[in-house]
Amino acid sequence: xxxxxxxxxxxxxxxxxxxxxxxxxxxxxxxxxxxxWRSLPKRAGLKRCGKSCRLRWLNYLRPDIxxxxxxxxxxxxxxxxxxxxxxxxxxxxGRLPGRTDNEIKxxxxxxxxxxxxxxxxxxxxxxxxxxxxxxxxxxxxxxxxTTDHSVAQPPLPNTEPSRLVRTKASRCTKVFIRPDHQxxxxxxxxxVGEAASDPGNDISPFISAKDDTSDFMMDFEMDENxxxxxxxxxxxxxxxxxxxxxxxxxxxxxxxxxxxxxxxLLSSNEMLQSSDLQSLAPLLDPCMDWLQDQ
DNA sequence: AACTACCCCAACCGCGATACA
DNA sequence: GTGTATCGCGGTTGGGGTAGT
Numbered sequence: 001x002x003x004x005x006x007x008x009x010x011x012x013x014x015x016x017x018x019x020x021x022x023x024x025x026x027x028x029x030x031x032x033x034x035x036x037w038r039s040l041p042k043r044a045g046l047k048r049c050g051k052s053c054r055l056r057w058l059n060y061l062r063p064d065i066x067x068x069x070x071x072x073x074x075x076x077x078x079x080x081x082x083x084x085x086x087x088x089x090x091x092x093x094g095r096l097p098g099r100t101d102n103e104i105k106x107x108x109x110x111x112x113x114x115x116x117x118x119x120x121x122x123x124x125x126x127x128x129x130x131x132x133x134x135x136x137x138x139x140x141x142x143x144x145x146t147t148d149h150s151v152a153q154p155p156l157p158n159t160e161p162s163r164l165v166r167t168k169a170s171r172c173t174k175v176f177i178r179p180d181h182q183x184x185x186x187x188x189x190x191x192v193g194e195a196a197s198d199p200g201n202d203i204s205p206f207i208s209a210k211d212d213t214s215d216f217m218m219d220f221e222m223d224e225n226x227x228x229x230x231x232x233x234x235x236x237x238x239x240x241x242x243x244x245x246x247x248x249x250x251x252x253x254x255x256x257x258x259x260x261x262x263x264x265l266l267s268s269n270e271m272l273q274s275s276d277l278q279s280l281a282p283l284l285d286p287c288m289d290w291l292q293d294q
Numbered sequence: 295a296a297c298t299a300c301c302c303c304a305a306c307c308g309c310g311a312t313a314c315a
Numbered sequence: 316g317t318g319t320a321t322c323g324c325g326g327t328t329g330g331g332g333t334a335g336t
Contacts, residue, residue: 014306015305015330016305016330016331017304017305035322036321037321037322050321050322051307051322052305052306054322054323055304055305056305059304060304087325087326088324088325089324089325090323090324090325101323101324101325102303102304102305102325103303105325105326106302106304107303109302109303110301110302
């Protein structure tokens with residue numbers, strides 16, 4: 001059984017939206033809210049397929065869309081996030097308020113990708129090119145586009161070990177904070193069907209201090225939901241947890257060495273609380289090697 | 295002014311994921 | 316548990332705008 005088309009194409013408008021269509025869609029969503037895209041065109045009286053309505057709303061009509069050029073700061077953030085996430089445009093867009101995945105994708109393809117291509121030329125300095133260097137999973141994209149639409153991804157230089165987070169193929173099941181080590185160690189398993197705790201916006205579910213050990217084990221699933229939640233995480237409970245440990249000298253979990261070892265992580269809490277992803281990236285970087293595909 | 299080549303971006307397409315009956 | 320509907324995402328396309336000749 002073949003896949004059914006998303007909608008009957010006959011009699012439907014295609015191509016650019018008219019101002020009248022925009023108004024109808026905007027008015028309808030303002031009254032009835034988003035969702036039910038399949039039936040929306042019929043109910044709203046639009047000769048468009050639901051997909052088209054959804055796309056138009058999300059990418060253009062939504063009131064919180066930010067217009068105007070991508071700023072330098074935004075570009076920096078896009079580059080860093082792309083390095084971290086690859087072509088996960090929706091995830092990247094989620095970190096840039098008012099920007100859509102489509103906009104960022106287009107911007108990447110037309111601007112940043114071009115810069116990378118230019119800077120990857122032998123004449124370009126490696127220092128500069130490294131800024132745009134990105135491990136890019138889109139090698140499957142057809143590089144031999146024959147039209148004049150030269151937006152195909154350039155073959156990106158790969159002179160630096162990948163730090164891409166592959167949120168689907170890989171799975172981290174445990175974070176192991178060693179008391180005698182400065183860094184967080186992430187046990188990396190692939191395809192292990194082990195139950196994982198539901199990551200929430202509170203860091204506390206990650207912490208399951210065992211009474212019989214001075215190690216902290218955290219179970220979680222590394223997927224985009226986790227990553228998204230992680231990026232939104234309020235780490236203040238971790239700081240409180242740290243203070244609790246400091247104050248409770250009888251707790252078997254507590255040891256001076258473990259406190260010292262957690263200092264590195266906990267001091268980063270200040271960075272995290274600022275919700276500034278640019279400061280988050282350096283914190284993540286030490287972990288990223290564990291997150292690469294082996 | 296006319297033509298061509300290129301650029302940009304809105305829109306489309308196909309597929310996987312998820313929800314639901 | 317299974318099949319179907321729907322949603323959401325990433326890749327791709329096409330057309331309008333514009334710079335160059």
